[in-house]
Amino acid sequence: xxxxxxxxxxxxxxxxxxxxxxxxxxxxxxxxxxxxxxxxxxxxxxxxxxxxxxxxxxxxxxxxxxxxxxxxxxxxxxxxxxxxxxxxxxxxxxxxxxxxxxxxxxxxxxxxxxxxxxxxxxxxxxxxxxxxxxxxxxxxxxxxxxxxxxxxxxxxxxxxxxxxxxxxxxxxxxxxxxxxxxxxxxxxxxxxxxxxxxxxxxxxxxxxxxxxxxxxxxxxxxxxxxxxxxxxxxxxxxxxxxxxxxxxxxxxxxxxxxxxxxxxxxxxxxxxxxxxxxxxxxxxxxxxxxxxxxxxxxxxxxxxxxxxxxxxxxxxxxxxxxxxxxxxxxxxxxxxxxxxxxxxxxxxxxxxxxxxxxxxxxxxxxxxxxxxxxxxxxxxxxx
Ligand SMILES: Cc1ncc(COP(=O)(O)O)c(C=O)c1O
Numbered sequence: 595x596x597x598x599x600x601x602x603x604x605x606x607x608x609x610x611x612x613x614x615x616x617x618x619x620x621x622x623x624x625x626x627x628x629x630x631x632x633x634x635x636x637x638x639x640x641x642x643x644x645x646x647x648x649x650x651x652x653x654x655x656x657x658x659x660x661x662x663x664x665x666x667x668x669x670x671x672x673x674x675x676x677x678x679x680x681x682x683x684x685x686x687x688x689x690x691x692x693x694x695x696x697x698x699x700x701x702x703x704x705x706x707x708x709x710x711x712x713x714x715x716x717x718x719x720x721x722x723x724x725x726x727x728x729x730x731x732x733x734x735x736x737x738x739x740x741x742x743x744x745x746x747x748x749x750x751x752x753x754x755x756x757x758x759x760x761x762x763x764x765x766x767x768x769x770x771x772x773x774x775x776x777x778x779x780x781x782x783x784x785x786x787x788x789x790x791x792x793x794x795x796x797x798x799x800x801x802x803x804x805x806x807x808x809x810x811x812x813x814x815x816x817x818x819x820x821x822x823x824x825x826x827x828x829x830x831x832x833x834x835x836x837x838x839x840x841x842x843x844x845x846x847x848x849x850x851x852x853x854x855x856x857x858x859x860x861x862x863x864x865x866x867x868x869x870x871x872x873x874x875x876x877x878x879x880x881x882x883x884x885x886x887x888x889x890x891x892x893x894x895x896x897x898x899x900x901x902x903x904x905x906x907x908x909x910x911x912x913x914x915x916x917x918x919x920x921x922x923x924x925x926x927x928x929x930x931x932x933x934x935x936x937x938x939x940x941x942x943x944x945x946x947x948x949x950x951x952x953x954x955x956x957x958x959x960x961x962x963x964x965x966x967x968x969x970x971x972x973x974x975x976x977x
Contacts, residue, residue: 604927606930608624611626611634612639613637613639613640614626614627614638614954616638624930624936625935625936625958625961625965626638626951627935627936627948627949628936628937628947628948628950629949629950631938631949632811633832635833635874635883635951636873636878636883636952636953637951637953638951640836640873642873643836643873643874643877645873646870646872646876647866647869647870650665653865655864655866656865656866657865659859663863663868666868668868669684669863672875673842673875676810676815676878676879677815677816678815679815681846682844683844683845683852684842684843684845685842685857686841686842686859686868687862688840688859688867689831690718690719690805690806690829690831690832690841691720691721691724693719693805693830693831694721694724694727694803694829695719695722695723696843697766697768697801697829697843698724698727698742698766698801699857700799700827700857701765701766701799702765702766703850704799704850705799706765707763708742708743709744709763709765710726710727710745710766710767711745711747711758712727712729712745712746712767712769713729713773714729714748714776715729715773715776715941716769716773716776716803717729717773717774717775717776718768718770718803719805722741723741723742730776730941745758745764749773749780749781749785750785752788755767755792756789756792759789759796759798760795760796764796765798765799766826766827767798767800767801769801770804770805770817771786771802771812771818772806772817772909772913774805774806774947775806775940777908777915777917777941777942777945778908778909778940778945780908780909783821786821787822790824793826799827801825801826801828802816802828805829805841806832808830808833809832809833810833810911810952811887811911811912812909812910812912812913813887813891813912814884814911816828817910817913824846827850828843828844829842829844830842830843833874833952834871834874836874838867839861840862840867840870843857877953881953883953886955887911887912887952888911891914893956894912894914894948894962895914897963898914898916901916901966901967902970903918903919903970903975904916904917904918905919912948912952912954913949914948915940915942915945915946915947915948917942917944917946918946921976922946923939925946925969925973926939926946933965933966933968933969934965935962935965935969
């Protein structure tokens, strides 16, 4: 049986990962500054992560959501402690798209409306409602995905967003505080605060999509936390499981109380997924990774700004975009095959997306700098 051919692949076969390195079949070492689309938060095969998941598997890997699973509560308590958010309940799911689909559904359940506001260049996933509100994924929307009435606005077009919310017809607005796939642009705190006020006035649900920018990546637990807003719903995934599929929907349960049967999943919140999620938070806490993302992220941003051809450095913490004055697709290939360095792309073709593990140090930065400088020193800018 062939694999359904939907992915464009690099001809590399990593078979082992340790910390911020992966190794192919021949044992060649690659420096991983991308974490498989922002997923690797605490490093590949971190010993505490491996131990926690292995021990859980010896006990029990899975049972359904019709029994008591104390690991779910432990995970919820740890998220609350590390993020310092208050007043949210946790619904566990398996991926970012599912988290957003459930968030959009809750918004519509809450006020009975069907319209959604989303931002241009946003990305929210590939499931039905999530792909429908994804501006960067319009070419991936099948006719069956066109069920949601979505208005897209530029992240700086606040007046239009506020006017639209005040019509009182919108179920919810979904926002990435720092856009990932779109290209690392950030909505301002002031804009977020104005949007939150308009949402409160009109009973519109404010959903912050923290799937990529959340979980300490930006140097705050959630990227929106540099503002004073309290979103109605926060969605999370990616770094939450360090590769184990898990996602979460944090819901302001005073505003949107739980109703039995309204949401559900077979696998979401299973024992192994919770063990992975708990181990990630243990490591974020014990290795002080929120502070590390701030500190090392600032150094990385300085380093990038000094590289030849870089015209802007965007993002915060360890969620960084280096914008060149030419398209970077060929450069990325050269980085993989000649410098053994993984980086990412974005909808902005000139932008290199850099999303290393949250526990990188100066030594990793030195290696990254040397590989980048070598690649750029003999790089022929594509015509
Ligand atoms: C901001 C954001 N939201 C949602 C998603 C979808 O997550 P998943 O691929 O886990 O469904 C992504 C994936 O890249 C993302 O970056």
